[in-house]
Amino acid sequence: MDERAMGRRKKSNPRGEAIAKMILEAYKPGSREEVQDAIKDVFGPIFEAMLQGEMEGHLGYASNDHGSKETDNRRNGYIDKSVKTSYGAVPVSVPRDRDGTFEPQIIPKRSRDVSGIEDKVLAMYAKGMSQRDIAQTVKDIYGFEISHETISTITDKVLEQVTDWQNRPLKKFYTFLFVDCLYVTLRQEYETKSCAVYVILGYDANGIKDILGLWLSETEGKHNWMQIFDELKSRGVEDVLFISMDGVSGLEEGARAIFPEVVVQRCIVHLIRNSVRYIPSKEYKRFTAHLKKIYGAPSLTAAEAEFERFRTAWSAYPGAVDVWVRNWVHVAQLFNYGSAVRKVMYTTNAIESVNSSFRKVTKKGAFPNQNALLKLLYLRVTELYQKWGGRPVPNWSMVRNQLAMDDKIHDRFLKFEDS
Numbered sequence: 001m002d003e004r005a006m007g008r009r010k011k012s013n014p015r016g017e018a019i020a021k022m023i024l025e026a027y028k029p030g031s032r033e034e035v036q037d038a039i040k041d042v043f044g045p046i047f048e049a050m051l052q053g054e055m056e057g058h059l060g061y062a063s064n065d066h067g068s069k070e071t072d073n074r075r076n077g078y079i080d081k082s083v084k085t086s087y088g089a090v091p092v093s094v095p096r097d098r099d100g101t102f103e104p105q106i107i108p109k110r111s112r113d114v115s116g117i118e119d120k121v122l123a124m125y126a127k128g129m130s131q132r133d134i135a136q137t138v139k140d141i142y143g144f145e146i147s148h149e150t151i152s153t154i155t156d157k158v159l160e161q162v163t164d165w166q167n168r169p170l171k172k173f174y175t176f177l178f179v180d181c182l183y184v185t186l187r188q189e190y191e192t193k194s195c196a197v198y199v200i201l202g203y204d205a206n207g208i209k210d211i212l213g214l215w216l217s218e219t220e221g222k223h224n225w226m227q228i229f230d231e232l233k234s235r236g237v238e239d240v241l242f243i244s245m246d247g248v249s250g251l252e253e254g255a256r257a258i259f260p261e262v263v264v265q266r267c268i269v270h271l272i273r274n275s276v277r278y279i280p281s282k283e284y285k286r287f288t289a290h291l292k293k294i295y296g297a298p299s300l301t302a303a304e305a306e307f308e309r310f311r312t313a314w315s316a317y318p319g320a321v322d323v324w325v326r327n328w329v330h331v332a333q334l335f336n337y338g339s340a341v342r343k344v345m346y347t348t349n350a351i352e353s354v355n356s357s358f359r360k361v362t363k364k365g366a367f368p369n370q371n372a373l374l375k376l377l378y379l380r381v382t383e384l385y386q387k388w389g390g391r392p393v394p395n396w397s398m399v400r401n402q403l404a405m406d407d408k409i410h411d412r413f414l415k416f417e418d419s
Contacts, residue, residue: 047083047092051104055095058102073099083107159371162378166213172238173416175403176203176344177212178351179225179245182358184373187366193218195370197358197377198228201351203344205413207396209388211354211381212237216370226254233258239412241403242345246270261412266330267348268295271323278319287314291324295346300335307331338402340395350393357384 056062061069078093094104103109178201183194198215212232217224240262245251252264272291279287290310297303307328311321324331334342361380367373393399404410 044090044092047090047107051092051094051107054104055097055102059097073097073101081107158375158378162374165378165381167235170202170212170232170235170237171204171210171416172236173205173240173412174202174237175205175207175241175399177201177240177243178348179243179251180348180351180355182355182362184362185366186370186373187368192366195373196224197373198224199351199355199358200228200232201354203393205400205416207392207399208390209350209393211384214374214377214381216373223250223254225251226257229255229258239416241409241412244345244348244351246348263333263345265333265345266327268331268346269349271327271330275320275323278317278323279314287320290314294324295331295334297335300332303331303335336406338398338405340398341402343395344393344399354384 052063055075059069059073059075060071061067063075074097076096076098078095080091080093082089082091092107094107096102180199182197182199184197185192186195196217198213198217200212202210202212204210213228215224215228237259240255240259242263242265243251243255243259244265244267246267255262255264272288275291276284276287290306290313294303294306294310297306307324310324314321334346337345358377358380361376362373367376404413
């Protein structure tokens, strides 16, 4: 290939390709024709809405404005054209004016290639930017305004995808479920209130991560969790080996009511956080180092011996010791499994990482309604899927081998290995 040909070759756009792939996967098109239809559904309305914004800026009034005008120029129908994007041709209706003075910027006259812009539009869409932020960004980049209503109409397209995703069938068997709850502020008329967002992250038999769903409620409690686990069962989940949690009230009972054989594990990190509240800050380092000797012991016998020494050494702080006495069963059951399994089950860091990603895009302020919140969280989920890439979690082969050493667990694996 000569230098001129190389110069004409387009640079790859991994970000744009990833976003497009996410949207196409959400639409689940099959044939080439279905792929084209999915592209048209996403890109066409976005470009046409932006062109309408340009025309409104050019004429100085909205299309439904029946008041007096400062110009005699008027809208004059549309001209249809097919524009080239990075992912295929998209038909677009370009508005015209009577005077013929309208010079669109997003799709200039005689231009049929807009492959350099759709990734910018989709990046804003996929990031779940607020309507105000998207409108301002479009104005800053392209010099024209797009209404909040138009942006809302465009982004509402994702709600159908959210519904399909929330109701999709799940796998019959999961090795680990990590459950957690975060709180987001919703705005209702003149007041704001907190909304609980329940999140469940699952590892399947091959160690592949999946967010099983998002559930919104005004409160967090036993009945909510039992309803969620019941929904998981109705969506196809038949068996779960372990559930790791942070000590949410009623969660353990709710889980066992639906999955009787599940092992519910309290997060050791949360137990540490709860117990250090009773310890002077100057003692934190020594206290946590002693705790690590317990849950990091090579065997249950060694852990029990170290725990007795711990109770004696820290008897001056009964509140801190009592946290571990009340939850000793959750420490002891760790030693029923190999070290690789213990490292997975004793912490909820995996789900906390997911919620941390959610908080990055929900901390800006209150949301006008639950749909606005769900759109944003779902888009964040799709980005996490891209990041994970369908790969198993680290050291999964060792985890799987250690689980297989338990005959009962091994039989449960075999029961669902083809599902």
